[in-house]
Amino acid sequence: MGMTYVQKVLAKACGKESVAVGDVVEPEVDLAMSHENGTMAMNQFLKIHEGTGIKPDIWDPNRIAIIFDHRIPAESAKTATNQKNLRAFVGDQGITKFHDVRGDEGGICHQILPENGYVRPGGVVVGTDSHTTSHGALGAFAFGIGATEMAAVWTLGHVLNVEVPATIKVNVTGKFPEGVGPKDLILHLIGKISSEGANFKVLEFHGEVIKSMSTSGRLVICNMAVEAGATAGIVPPDEETLSYLKDEAGVTDKIVIFSPDADAEYIQTVEIDVSSLVPQIACPHTIDNVCGIDKVAGTKIDQIVVGSCTNGRLDDIETAALILKGKKVNHGTRMLVFPATWRIYRRAMKLGYIGDLSEAGAVVCNPGCGACLGVHQGAIGDGEVALATTNRNFKGRMGNPKGFIYLCSPAVAAASAITGVITDPRGGK
Amino acid sequence: MGKVVYKVGDDVSTDIIYPGRFMATVLPTETPQHTFADDSDFNGKLNAKEIPAGSFLVGNENFGCGSSREQAASCLKGWELIIVAKRFARIFLQNGINLGLQMIVCPNIEADKGDELEIAGDVLKNITTGKEFKITPHPPARQAIIDAGGLIAFTRTRLLAEKKS
Numbered sequence A: 001m002g003m004t005y006v007q008k009v010l011a012k013a014c015g016k017e018s019v020a021v022g023d024v025v026e027p028e029v030d031l032a033m034s035h036e037n038g039t040m041a042m043n044q045f046l047k048i049h050e051g052t053g054i055k056p057d058i059w060d061p062n063r064i065a066i067i068f069d070h071r072i073p074a075e076s077a078k079t080a081t082n083q084k085n086l087r088a089f090v091g092d093q094g095i096t097k098f099h100d101v102r103g104d105e106g107g108i109c110h111q112i113l114p115e116n117g118y119v120r121p122g123g124v125v126v127g128t129d130s131h132t133t134s135h136g137a138l139g140a141f142a143f144g145i146g147a148t149e150m151a152a153v154w155t156l157g158h159v160l161n162v163e164v165p166a167t168i169k170v171n172v173t174g175k176f177p178e179g180v181g182p183k184d185l186i187l188h189l190i191g192k193i194s195s196e197g198a199n200f201k202v203l204e205f206h207g208e209v210i211k212s213m214s215t216s217g218r219l220v221i222c223n224m225a226v227e228a229g230a231t232a233g234i235v236p237p238d239e240e241t242l243s244y245l246k247d248e249a250g251v252t253d254k255i256v257i258f259s260p261d262a263d264a265e266y267i268q269t270v271e272i273d274v275s276s277l278v279p280q281i282a283c284p285h286t287i288d289n290v291c292g293i294d295k296v297a298g299t300k301i302d303q304i305v306v307g308s309c310t311n312g313r314l315d316d317i318e319t320a321a322l323i324l325k326g327k328k329v330n331h332g333t334r335m336l337v338f339p340a341t342w343r344i345y346r347r348a349m350k351l352g353y354i355g356d357l358s359e360a361g362a363v364v365c366n367p368g369c370g371a372c373l374g375v376h377q378g379a380i381g382d383g384e385v386a387l388a389t390t391n392r393n394f395k396g397r398m399g400n401p402k403g404f405i406y407l408c409s410p411a412v413a414a415a416s417a418i419t420g421v422i423t424d425p426r427g428g429k
Numbered sequence B: 001m002g003k004v005v006y007k008v009g010d011d012v013s014t015d016i017i018y019p020g021r022f023m024a025t026v027l028p029t030e031t032p033q034h035t036f037a038d039d040s041d042f043n044g045k046l047n048a049k050e051i052p053a054g055s056f057l058v059g060n061e062n063f064g065c066g067s068s069r070e071q072a073a074s075c076l077k078g079w080e081l082i083i084v085a086k087r088f089a090r091i092f093l094q095n096g097i098n099l100g101l102q103m104i105v106c107p108n109i110e111a112d113k114g115d116e117l118e119i120a121g122d123v124l125k126n127i128t129t130g131k132e133f134k135i136t137p138h139p140p141a142r143q144a145i146i147d148a149g150g151l152i153a154f155t156r157t158r159l160l161a162e163k164k165s
């Protein structure tokens, strides 16, 4: 019996010929990422060593990444102190992949990793963040873990309790209509299989639509794989992956890529033809509460958000800027834009997009998690409605359990900013 | 034996269990105060110490979905609640197990607030209704961590073994 992509990655990471679904394995980790919550991992890491007489040295300072993104610049003394403590730990341990609060190399972890070439096809990536699934876009088996599990990884260099997951094959065919793209695809998929439809499983993406999709688009769909409960989302790497790594991430070493076996066994296959897909909206308060835009068009919006690890890349900012150039954000609505990283921010600035958005009335915030999490900027008021390109619409997500969040693509967000109500970006359609 | 002190529906996210605005609070001694912070009634009872350890929280499908924030497990552990759900989201389940939170997977559970529950081997008894429900055992990899008393102890043992060899 052949192996799925994740089976192949895990076999490799365990030094085995093959692994079967359900096997318990301890894969070696290629990259272990944390953000501010690395403070918790640090505390647990020190606790593991307590009373052992063993000096608490992390297993490999080159394979740990720490990126400050959730609350930057620090919103409170507490956060600033957490960041200070973790910064000191990073220094003491000699951790090399550290991205502090900086305008040159800072940004959201899930964009920092790919654009700096930290993620390689076929690798095992763990992160103390559920959207670590993003990195499946580059063909890594990447999944979220908690802080204590991360402390164990920092100690031992492998994950202790991975059950080889079953894989759902998602075959995406057809051609996106104008104004419809990867975000609509993933929202549609989650609506179809539900928010726990892939719990404990991997979503492996195939088909001509995925083949011709940019790495940016693949990051969108893998980012949100976790919203269907998936352990990981994976796009088997190809030419596009290699050119992204070379051109965007500046990776010069030779990269070997592989594919799942043709006779691999999938627990389920989902077929999606995108040719007739319309812009999709996830309605409050669950991510699988998805409908076509027609159903909710006209809903009044108080706050529009474009950005986050899901849709804060250059093509997303560009989409929004092109729609808003020379227009105005409706005066009954406020619009926040937060590019995923400063690299993206600077490019958008050079291309004039930041100016276009600002002139239209949008507030372009610093790269970081910002309004997505709603803990230090961009919170919504009681009863207010937000329309966001982020990935979660849970009650309380944008800092207020009395708010309502709709999720959409950057095109829908930008078109709706002009009108102040949910608006189909496909014009007369 | 303990009472069901809280009953929730499907898809209760970690944003509900432990809202994002408290994420800068990380110490397991400090997280419990923010458990279900947006439900002032239940949160108030917890903080007034009106909920005894060993009480049951009953969830439904996909309990603990969303973020990997470990505070969502550590806050519940702080009150020594027992969490029962039809299905748990993966990361939350693993976090709970790692921290020694008692988590019971019980696909057919029927229990209302106020019911008395008792764990008897691989069944969960609802003493109030007289019904019994099968518990799905944790797979060996997770059970090993429970048996070790949590992932800290489990990892410490491994660390010592690796250093010796």
Ligand code: SF4
Pocket (backbone or CB within 6 Å): A069, A070, A108, A109, A110, A129, A131, A308, A309, A310, A368, A369, A372, A373, A390, A391
């Ligand atoms: S942008 Fe939002 S979803 Fe992405 S890492 Fe930050 S908080 Fe998480």
